[in-house]
Amino acid sequence: MRKHVLIPTDFSSSAFNAVQYAFELFKNRECTFHIYHAYYIVASSKGNPLFPVPDELEYRTIRQSKNREMDILKENINRLSNNEKHQITYDFEYGFLTDLLKEKVESDSIDMIVMGTRGVTNNKDVAYGRNAINVMEKVRSCPVLAIPRNIKFEALNEIVFPTDFEAKFNLDEMETLRRIAETANASIQFLHIGSENNLDETQQKNKQFLEDYFKSVEFSFHWLQDVALMEGLLLFVKQRKSSMISFVNRKHWFFGTIFTNPLIKNLGVHATVPLLALHGQ
The missing domain is CATH 3.40.50.620 (HUPs)
Known part of the structure; x- marks a missing residue:
């Protein structure tokens, strides 16, 4: 049975390392890897002060930027592997990470989430970034595998x-x-x-x-x-x-x-x- 693995990315080296780890871990399994980016714009409030919504220009600009980043990521991932057992999909959406991941797990029948432990901020004094902790705590409908940034896959003992x-x-x-x-x-x-x-x-x-x-x-x-x-x-x-x-x-x-x-x-x-x-x- 094909395994569905969801890999959130913020386009950081930590997230890319998680992709590499997942590819190696499941190299002998038929897998679909869902590479997924969630983004949120901190906008000034023009309407509802509790949930400010970015204007159309701001929203369009950020989507264009995310599209370029995803294209670069695709090129880098395509150089990683040509494993015939693996299929890869790419998507990005606007919203809060944990909420979108919960929806994605259900809609795509995800078996596991694999992600890096720290993102673009890469604070060396923090073991696990806020996103990693939130996902492991709040996305409870499937297992979550968190990969430290400097860990390269080796055969598990x-x-x-x-x-x-x-x-x-x-x-x-x-x-x-x-x-x-x-x-x-x-x-x-x-x-x-x-x-x-x-x-x-x-x-x-x-x-x-x-x-x-x-x-x-x-x-x-x-x-x-x-x-x-x-x-x-x-x-x-x-x-x-x-x-x-x-x-x-x-x-x-x-x-x-x-x-x-x-x-x-x-x-x-x-x-x-x-x-x-x-x-x-």
Whole structure:
């Protein structure tokens, strides 16, 4: 079955790197890549002060500019790959990024969003740009894979999946994780902060689900004690030189911790490991 991958672009080097990563990750899969740009004009209010609308000349000028930028991007992407398994579409629209991406995911049956972690502002003191965080937080109908700017695709060795085993796993999202591991021939390392001996009945059942569901790929369980979740996760990834972190983002708990945690800056994991955000109920 053909896979549909949506790649938002702001025409930055970070966004272009995400395109390259996605092409390599899915080089053996039949894919349609939807290269997509959303833009918004900060206009002076001439009518509704809550939602100022640009005038016709301003709107036409910016569309012409975006069209030129998209043409340049097409030329650069066409030099990247001639993979017969891949089809590429290009589009740009006026509006707010997350709103348009939600619509695009539904209208084009998108299986995954792949994007860079930082855009044209490229603030070196920020691990993840506002757009990347907003998309991973708010576009919850499909997985989001965020690629750090300096990461070039290499064969994945393993995907680290932190879990507390407390909530039932979403089958669609687990299927995404399994397919990524199968596609990349990578193992999955399930990481739990705590003791295996202290799992309650619900946790044991959910652990057993993972054991049964991921039989087709190599996997193992790891247990860390006397360490905070984020510190344990980041140290684990750094020591093992893992290729990717995947997690289920439930009720915004994850981003409220990791993206404000100084460990991100200290360990530099944000610059070396892609993040695959899955969305539980």
